[in-house]
Amino acid sequence: MADVAIPRAKPQISEDSAWTQLKHNRNWLGFWFMVPAMAFLIFFLAYPLGLGIWLSFTDTRIGRVGHFVATENYEWLWDDSIFWLSVFNTLLYTFVASALKFAIGLYLALLLNENMPFKAMLRAMVLIPFIVPTVLSALAFWWIFDSQFSIISWSLRHLGLINQNINFLGDTTWARICVIFANIWRGVPFVAITLLAGLQTVSPSLYEAATLDGATRWQNFRYITYPLLTPIIAVVMTFSVLFTFTDFQLIWAMTRGGPVNATHLMATLSYQRAIIAGQLGEGAAISSAMIPFLLAAIMVSWFGLQRRKWQQGESND
C-alpha cells in the first residue's frame, strides 16, 4: 500500500506547486495583466507610428499601394513654400499661445488662490472652456468673428472706435490673431487649475516668515512661489506646448488653414494633403516632420526640470 501511495502522492504535490507557482509568479501574472493595454497600444499606436514613418518614404495615395521613393517626399517639401509657411505658423502659434497661456494661467491661478467668496464655484466655472468640446467652442468663435455679424465689430462700431467691420477671419493677420486668441481662451483654464493645485501645496508659513523678514509681494513670488512651483510648471508647459503644436481641431473648425494658408498648421496641412488630396505619403512626411520638434520640446522641458531640481539642492535661485 505504502509503495503505491507514495508515487501517487508525489506528482500531486509537484503539480500543485507548479500551479501555485504559476499563480504566484509575478512575472507571468504581470504579463497577463498587461496584455489588454499592450494589445491596444501596439496595434493602434506603436504599429501605426512605425507605419507612418514608413509611409513618408513612399508615394502611397488613397486607393493605391505605394512604392519606396526614399526621401523624395521630404525633398519635395523642402522646396514647398506652403510647407515652410505651415512650419512658421505652427511655431508662431505654439510660441505665442503657450507663452500667453502660461502668463495668464499663472496670473489666474494666483488670483483664484486668494481668499474670496464663491471660491469653489468660481474655480468650477473657470474650467468650463476646457470641458466643452474644442470644435463646438471654435464654432462659437467662428460666429463671434463673423465678417458681417461679428459682435466685436458691432460693439466697436457703436463705441465709435472703428467705421468698418473688421474682417476677422478673412484677413491674414487678423485670422492668426483670432485662432491664437481662441487657443489661449481654451488653454488658460487647464494651466490655471493645474498651477492652482500646485500653489496649494506651498505652505503659507513660508510667506509669513518671508513677509516678517520684509519681503515684498514680488519677492514672495520670485523666491518662494516660483521655485516651489517649477516642477509642476515644467510638466504643464510640456503638455501645453505639445498639444498646441499638434493642434488640429480648432484651426479646422475656424479657418481650415485659410485665408491663403495663413493659419495652416503642420497638422492641418498634413490632413489636407493626405486625406483631402489623397497624397498619403506626402501627408505622412509632413506629420513625421513634426516628430523632431516634439522631441525637442519634451527634451527642453525635461532637462529644464532636471536643472531646476539640481539647482534647488544648491541654492534657491
Place this chain on the structure above:
Amino acid sequence: MTDLPASKVDLKSVISAPARVDNSEGMSYLQSVPRRIVTLSLPLTIIVVVLLFPFYWMALTSVKPDEQLLDLDRYNPFWTWNPTFKHFHKLLFESYYPHWLWNTMYVAICATVLSIIASVLAAYAIVRLRYKGANLVGGLIFLAYLVPPSILFIPLATVVFQYGLFDSPLALILTYPTILIPFSTWLLMGYFKTIPFELEECALIDGASRWQILIKIVLPLAIPGLISAFIFCFTLCWNEFIYALTFLQSTSNKTVPVAIVNEFVDGDIYRWGSLMAGALAGSLPLVILYAFFVEHYVSAMTGAVKE
C-alpha cells in the same frame, strides 16, 4: 463680484485670524478693501467674463429668431425679448442630430469602458505585481501619452481600412483607447499606490488570489479614482475630432463635433441659429456631467500631472 462680499470676507478673515487653523487665506487680511477690488475682483471678473462669454453668445444665438440674428441695427444684439426654440426643434426633428448624439455617446462609453478595464489591469500590475520590467513599461505607457493623434491619423486611416473598419463606430472604439489608456493608467497607478499594502498582504496570507484581491479589495477602495478616470476619458472621447473626421464617412455614422462642422456648414449663412443650438446641445451633456463631478474631474486633471 461687488465690494460687499469682498468686504465680508476681509472681516471674516480678520476675525478668524488669531485662531486660524487653515492658513489658506495667508495674509490677505492685511490688504485694504479698495486695493483688493483693483487687484483681485476686477481682473478676476474680466477673465471670467471673457472665458464665459462665448457660451452666453452661443446660448443667446440658439434662441434668437433668425431675423434678429442678422439685423443688428434694429435689435440690440446682446439680448432678445422673444426667444424661440425653432432651432432646437429643427435640430431634433429635422436632422440626424439625435443619431449623432447617440453615436457619440455609444463610442464614448464603449471606448471608455474598454480603456478603464485595460488600465486597471495594467496599473495594478505595474504598481503591485512589480514584475520584471514594470518600471520600463510604466515609462513607455507615459511616453505613449505624448504621441499626438495628429501624427497618427494618416497611418491609422490605412490600418483601419485594412482591417475593414472604415466608416464604422468600431474604428473609433478601438482607436480611442490608445489616447485614453496611457492617461488613465497613470491616474490609477497613483490611486493604487495610496491603498495600504497591508490589506493585500493579509488577503494573500488568507489564500486569496491576485484576481480576487483586485476585484474585492483594490477596486472598491479605488472607486473615486475610477470615477475620475471615467469622467476624463468620457470627456476626451466626446471631444475627439481628428480620428472621427478621418475614419467616418456616412452622415448617419458621424459624431457630434464632426457632424456639426461638416453638415451644417456649407457656407450657408442662415444656419447660425441651428449651428449654435447644435454646439450648445453637444456641449450640455459634458457640462452636466462635469457639474456633478467637478472635484473628480479636477483631481483627474491634476492627478496625472502631479505624478
